[in-house]
Amino acid sequence: MNGPHSGLRKTVSSSRPGDAILRLEDIALHFDEGRTKAVNGIDVEVREGEFVALVGPSGCGKSSLLNIIGTLDSATGGRIYFRGQPYSTISDASLFRRQHFGFIFQSFHLIPTLSALENVIVPTIGCAGSAKALKERAQGLLSALGLQDRMGHEPGKLSGGERQRVAIARSLINDPDIILADEPTGSLDSINAAEVLDLLDGIRKENGLTVVMVTHAPEVSARADRVVHMRDGKLDTNPAEHT
Amino acid sequence: MRLIDFALGNLARRPARTALTVAAIALGIAAVVALTSIAWGFEASWQKANDARGTDLIVTRMASENSLPSAFAALEPGKTLLGYPHVHQVVGLLSEMLSVNSKAPPMFVFGWEYNSYLWDHLKLLEGHWPASDTEPVVLVGSVAAALLHKRTGDTLELEGHTLRVAGVFESAALVENGALLLTLTQAQLITDKPGKVNVLNIKLDGKASDSEIEELRTRVATSMPGFVAITSGELVSSNAIVRVSKAMSDATILIASLVGALVVFNTMLMSISERTREIGVLLALGWQRRTIMQLVCGESTILALAGGMIGILLGIAMTVGLEHLDLMRGKIEAVFSVQFLLAVLGLSLFLGIAGGLYPAIKAAALLPSRALRHE
Known part of the structure; x- marks a missing residue:
């Protein structure tokens, strides 16, 4: 599915499968002068091609950690490395995000007035590259996700599962290294949820992508290579005690 | 899909607001076109009369x-x-x-x-x-x-x-x-x-x-x-009616510019406030802050240019209508020049950029994670 994509040249080159793609050291996100600790001293390593599930109760800091990994938020403490490069040396977070990450959200966040195809193309607006090639790539992604007959439909005319598949295609358009998914099945029924997970897992394996997924659904985390438990902003080393 | 297509789509999503904003700008620009062309026409007509008489x-x-x-x-x-x-x-x-x-x-x-x-x-x-x-x-x-x-x-x-x-x-x-x-x-x-x-x-x-x-x-x-x-030119330019009509046209340009910029400003501020989460999504998807600014300024410029073009046509129509009113017939003769109409379009462009700049900066400065949580 990684077709030619001339618009983006990666600033950090890929490494071998099994190497660390992400390394988080003592990551903290504190508010109110340290009184609120959304994330507090997280140390995690994610390897190339790995599927990691971040699980924990609501408010434990999973999404905040995901946002920090995806450069949507800045940690107030600690260090993160992407293939060995410290985040602190990234000069253009937007460009870095575009080159290396694909985002999938629980509530899809598709633009209601755009067709499925246009929604997939949206992340490429402002990029260099052939419009025709980008369109063909978006069409290829939607077809691969079984939406070849729904490309011209606006999100309002698609089912929840179809919308999330459009969002998956959108997350892949810039040929990312890591998919960051925040409760991607949270708004879907069990059948659609299973379908979306199958698709996501298939794409991951086929393309050697790394997936970091926030979820609190056991059936979702069960599909992950590794589950990272969180509680009160910290890693939960004994999750069994809290179940 | 180009950025301009996306901007046009955003404006089309809120047709009533877009139409009202364009109408407000168009009215201001029409007033500028009408009053300025009449003021110039008035001066030109007196000048023509004095020149025709052959007075040195x-x-x-x-x-x-x-x-x-x-x-x-x-x-x-x-x-x-x-x-x-x-x-x-x-x-x-x-x-x-x-x-x-x-x-x-x-x-x-x-x-x-x-x-x-x-x-x-x-x-x-x-x-x-x-x-x-x-x-x-x-x-x-x-x-x-x-x-x-x-x-x-x-x-x-x-x-x-x-x-x-x-x-x-x-x-x-x-x-x-x-x-x-x-x-x-x-x-x-x-x-x-x-x-x-x-x-x-x-x-x-x-x-x-x-x-x-x-x-x-x-x-x-x-x-x-x-x-x-x-000289006859000096007499015309010192004529109180000419001076008053020019002053009125200058005042109209100033007021129309202020009102136009404020209308665009208000519209774009409302628009980005409503679309905060969407802007957060775009930032999350890797849009650069300058692309967000270009989008917002592009939308405000499209609004202002559309208002400007409609305003020019409306202003010409209003002036022609005024020329045929009994009260005005024989007293006003509007003068439209290509340079003037281009300057009015330039004014519209300025209104679009000026009115959209602060909302654009505000939108581009949004923190993606916070924008995504916006209700």
């Missing part, structure tokens, strides 16, 4: 801020001027704004010295010229004739005097076509200003050099206290 210099009292120069006794200054080198003719002219009857709007009434060169540029459409200085007749400009429904042989009342229409004339200048023309003696009689004129028109002998003309002007200023010798 005009002597008048310039202390007055009235719409027309104040009247003065013509005899002594006229004699003095005739004694200056290169002065070939000195011709008195009296102008007034008078109502023909209670229903008709006031119109210009000119009194020109009988048999002077001032009459030479007029074309008689029907009737005859005054047979003498004292004949109680009036000539009617072609536009005034249509407005007053007067033809040769009819009579009209001016300041309690009944005058017979001797003929209908046409001039190159609208201001004269919309006017009534009398001999100077008749004009002085009906306005109760015997021996007085507003201006003395000087025709030179054609041999005067520029420096000699300048010397003549200096001589008038020094030897005729209270008088100035000016």
